[in-house]
Amino acid sequence: MPSLSRRTFLVSTTGAFAATGVASTTTIAFGQDGSLPAYAAWKDGEAMIVHSNNTIETRRDAIGAPSVTPTRELFVRNNLPPPSEEIVADRDAWTVAFEGVANPREMTLGELRGLGVVTVPAVLQCSGNGRAFFDHEASGTQWSVGAAGDILWTGVPLRAVIDAMGGPAEGARFLTVTGGEELPAGIDPLTVLVERSVPIEAVDEALLAYGMNGEDLSLAHGGPLRLVVPGYFGVNNVKYVKRVALTPEESPAAIQQTGYRLRPVGEKGAPTQPSMWQMSVKSWVTEPLADASSGRILIQGVAMGGMASVEGVEVSTDGGETWQEATLTGPDLGAYAWRPFALSAELQPGTYLVASRATAGGETQPETFEPNERGYGHNGWRAHAVEITVV
Ligand SMILES: Nc1nc2c(c(=O)[nH]1)N[C@H]1C(S)=C(S)[C@@H](COP(=O)(O)O)O[C@H]1N2
Ligand SMILES: [Mo]
Numbered sequence: 001m002p003s004l005s006r007r008t009f010l011v012s013t014t015g016a017f018a019a020t021g022v023a024s025t026t027t028i029a030f031g032q033d034g035s036l037p038a039y040a041a042w043k044d045g046e047a048m049i050v051h052s053n054n055t056i057e058t059r060r061d062a063i064g065a066p067s068v069t070p071t072r073e074l075f076v077r078n079n080l081p082p083p084s085e086e087i088v089a090d091r092d093a094w095t096v097a098f099e100g101v102a103n104p105r106e107m108t109l110g111e112l113r114g115l116g117v118v119t120v121p122a123v124l125q126c127s128g129n130g131r132a133f134f135d136h137e138a139s140g141t142q143w144s145v146g147a148a149g150d151i152l153w154t155g156v157p158l159r160a161v162i163d164a165m166g167g168p169a170e171g172a173r174f175l176t177v178t179g180g181e182e183l184p185a186g187i188d189p190l191t192v193l194v195e196r197s198v199p200i201e202a203v204d205e206a207l208l209a210y211g212m213n214g215e216d217l218s219l220a221h222g223g224p225l226r227l228v229v230p231g232y233f234g235v236n237n238v239k240y241v242k243r244v245a246l247t248p249e250e251s252p253a254a255i256q257q258t259g260y261r262l263r264p265v266g267e268k269g270a271p272t273q274p275s276m277w278q279m280s281v282k283s284w285v286t287e288p289l290a291d292a293s294s295g296r297i298l299i300q301g302v303a304m305g306g307m308a309s310v311e312g313v314e315v316s317t318d319g320g321e322t323w324q325e326a327t328l329t330g331p332d333l334g335a336y337a338w339r340p341f342a343l344s345a346e347l348q349p350g351t352y353l354v355a356s357r358a359t360a361g362g363e364t365q366p367e368t369f370e371p372n373e374r375g376y377g378h379n380g381w382r383a384h385a386v387e388i389t390v391v
Helices: 004-010 015-020 109-115 158-164 200-204
Strands: 048-052 055-058 095-099 105-108 118-125 148-157 174-179 195-199 207-212 226-228 241-247 282-287 295-304 310-316 338-347 350-360 386-390
Touching: 095 109, 105 109, 109 148, 109 158, 109 207, 118 207, 118 226, 148 158, 148 295, 158 200, 158 207, 158 241, 174 200, 195 200, 226 241, 282 310, 282 350, 295 310, 295 350, 310 338, 338 350
Parallel strands: 095 241
Antiparallel strands: 048 055, 095 105, 118 148, 148 207, 174 195, 174 241, 207 226, 282 295, 295 338, 310 350, 350 386
8 A cells, every 4th residue: 555645646747746745635536446536437447457546547457459549548647637528518619829920819719720730649648657567666547558549530730720810929938828726825837837948840740629529528538629639648738728829938836847857866847858749650459368278378568759750560489589571451541540450479378478569650669668767758669468378
């Protein structure tokens, strides 16, 4: 059982947030019994692990090998409690402020819809997906592989919106987007505000999404409107978007300045360290995970390239001694999507260490991944391998 202080960490993101002790009072509404919180009660409970009210993971054995993750099985991750359901009652009335453009203005979602539409398949993955595979007990939710899913996002291309406002203002270098949660009273807003910056180049691929897998975006996933930056880690995909700004500097919010920074174990976050922006090549086996009967067994999983299309996936049943090329089974949905893979193997009774190793954009998954303070970005194939017993 984790200690109380560790538990406080589990429900928060930034060190600042946890250090204030505020997390324990504002987000203590735990799914203590493992049940889904009200705002996500429509999720498939059988498929999910409820770590807390604000951190809900897809079970590894529920992932299977889908091209697109069913919405009811997609993970949820909130740094703050989500806003009230009222914000999705009248979606088109939702307003967003645009700044750092030639002609700054506010627009309603109803108006934004008129500017264009695009559907982009892209992986949504939390920076901490795979944290549980580090040995140094990185603080935070102990996600295994299920803080990720492949989604069909529908929305307005951000480029069209910026163009409609006369283009970026002079000196703009970052896209800075603010979430619309109500902030807890009595503490410095910058310690809890969800506001993220990404390099301005991301505008070309980003969208303001109002649809997920052909349906209106739910409150749990950021409805009525969220930012999607294809290829970038989950945290950059700001939900409940209230403000979009093209800025000369990165956001002053702690979540940007010190949070989500890749750094050596034991070091504090700082703006000079790499930010969790672009994702890397990664894959994991989703079945079988435990016992199997001898004979022909179908090993399946999913592989993503981050910013590049998956070129291939190799599978090993002997812990990486030998590898065989797997088949990419799903359609090629582009650079930002994942692809399911499969390999049929003849296995005699015994124990096997089953691993997968993807290649994309000329990069192959490494065997190990350097530990880092917060346990971000793990894509080492060995730690993601599964031991199965064939009887
Ligand atoms: N406004 C807002 N946006 C947010 C967050 C948040 O807490 N508030 N969490 C971020 C993080 S850390 C992740 S991993 C993704 C999770 O998206 P999901 O809950 O739709 O799965 O949303 C990101 N966007
Ligand atoms: Mo995340």
